[in-house]
Amino acid sequence: MVSIQGLRARFDDLFLPLHGAHQAQNAAVALASVEALLGEAPLDEELVRAAFAEFTSPGRLEVVRHSPTIVLDAAHNPHGAEATAAALxxxxxxxxxxxxxxxxxxxxxxxxxxxxxxxxxxLVVTQNSTPRAMSAEALGQVARGVFGEDRVTVVPDLADAIDRAAALAEAGQAFGDGIGAGAVLVTGSVVTVGEARAMIRPVGRDRNAGGS
Incomplete structure (x- = not known):
């Protein structure tokens, strides 16, 4: 639930079916942009509520599978990764x-x-199919320096990497307390997330997070 002071009016308790504070900030910018384009008259509150309730953001903290939960997020720079991590x-x-x-x-x-x-x-390190992609082996070397040897697995094929990560998430006791539900976060590139999304039918197709 978000409340936004727009350019023409204030809108309280809008339902936004997205995850993360940064998504609420993006929604506020979208609202203000529409207000600026449409002139001096305030927007109809019920129309705004209906529009916000239908917001989608494919590949941005998008839940695409359960048991285990698989989340897609196209963070590809440190700032985006920090926002995604905070939202998680x-x-x-x-x-x-x-x-x-x-x-x-x-x-x-x-x-x-x-x-x-x-x-x-x-961390399961992989690569997407484009020529610009960093090889999984090269990224794995860098990742081991950040995560440590024991926390990194290299699987070049993206589909196989997602399967391996899902298996690791389901075997959560291997990583500590294992008191919650394990999850997989696919991230690092818009292309990687796009290819993963094509492989996994999202929950409630094109919805950010919905039923099962």
């Missing part, structure tokens, strides 16, 4: 969290890894 802590209670990361070679991949390291119990 704020919106979910996953234990353990197993990451699947595939990055582009021209990005700050070490900064992305450092942002996620405190929030992931194990």
């Amino acid at each position: 802590e704020d919106s979910f209670a996953f234990d353990p969290v197993v990451g699947v990361i595939g990055v582009m070679g021209d990005k700050d991949y070490e900064g992305v890894l450092a942002a996620f390291e405190p929030h992931m119990d194990h």
Whole structure:
């Protein structure tokens, strides 16, 4: 639930079916942009409520499977990774969290890894299918320097990497207390997340988080 002071009016207790404080900030920008484009008249409150309730953001903290939960987020720089990590802590209670990361070679991949390291119990390193992708082996070497040898598994094929991570998440006792439900976070690149999304039919297709 969010409350937004717009350019023309204030809207309280809007239901936003997305996860993370940064998503609420994005929604506020969207609302203000519409107000600026449409002139001086305030927006109809019921229309705003209906629009917010239908918001989707594919590939942005999008839950696409349960048992174990698989979440997609296209964070590809340190700032985005920090926002995603904060949202994970704020919106979910996953234990353990197993990451699947595939990055582009021209990005700050070490900064992305450092942002996620405190929030992931194990990391499965992979790669997407584009020529710009950093190889899983090369990324794995960097990841071991950030996460440590025992917390990194290298699986070049993305589909196999997701399967391996799901198995690790279900075997959560291996990483600590295992008192919560394990989850997989697929991240590191818009392309990686897009390819993963094509492999996994999202829960309530094109919904950010819905029923099972």
